[in-house]
Amino acid sequence: MTAAPDTGPARLAPQVTPPGSSDLLRSVFRRHAAGVAVITALGPSGPAGFTATSLTSVSAEPPLLSFGIGTGASSWPAVADATHVGVHLLGDHQRDLAATFARSGADRFGPPTRWRTGPEGVPLLDGVPAWLVCRVRARVPAGDHRLVIAEVLTGDPTGPGRPLLYHQGRYTSLPD
Template sequence: MADDLVADFKTAFRTHPAGIALVTAATATGPVGLTASSVASVALDPTSLVFSVTRATGTAGALLGAPSLVVHFLGIQHEELARSFATSGGPRFTADQPWLRLPTGEPYLPDARAALRAIPTHMLPVGSSTLVVAEVVEVRLGPPAPALVWHDLGFHAVGGDAAGPAAPTQPG
């Protein structure tokens, strides 16, 4: 029964579109970042968001230890960047990627649809994942673009001047 539940759970979420974000932070050993499809708003007072990371090691572990982070909402033009940050060992923060640094030190993608700087306030272990609640302390709105979403094992464009879905592609 548990195997059927897990399979059905995966199928249900595979067909539920999720916005794609990059979560970045500055650490003592350098910038870290990962692709997330679990970002959601939580509250307006205080302005808070939530996301989850799958494990507490490597990039995710470094991100969990950072005092602040930036959640970037991506447009369809960021598909390759999202793929790089979703792939273990993928190129990150390279010279050909358009990263800047905020005055507070975090990596910042200026052409993201929006970038939300936040301070983690709660971390809740759930199975092999960690749920992170963070208070948003700054919002930088970027240029409008069709949103990048994950649906049915591929990236797609939603909204804006999107002429329909992008060809479905899968990270890795």
């Protein structure tokens, strides 16, 4: 019997949080780079929106996407009742916009945010690399969140900028 080759110092056992804990989920997903989007909707008291890193392409036929939103979020009442939403992919030049839409209590649609009313009355942000207007198809309960599934109706993928990413708890961009 031969001994295994020496591969260097032994790795220390990882520090693992308790199974099923929200801390474990957060710790793992901090290591997952995600694109940054802002979701908007027109609510009874005006435009609403929030920063999301949970945007996912679901289906090509029909064209469906999904995103998650906490039921305690200030934008949830608008999204809960909206028939249509706006989905905006942010560029690396829009870190301040991402932070504004992520901040609780912020006047998200006040200056310096530039926006206009788009199709179906959806608030559309100006200067984003890409935007979509979608019809909400389902809101699926998922713990303290809802998974919103929406069908793409129209949009524009030709705006300026490189993608904004969220990684390790901060906004970043792709290396050159």
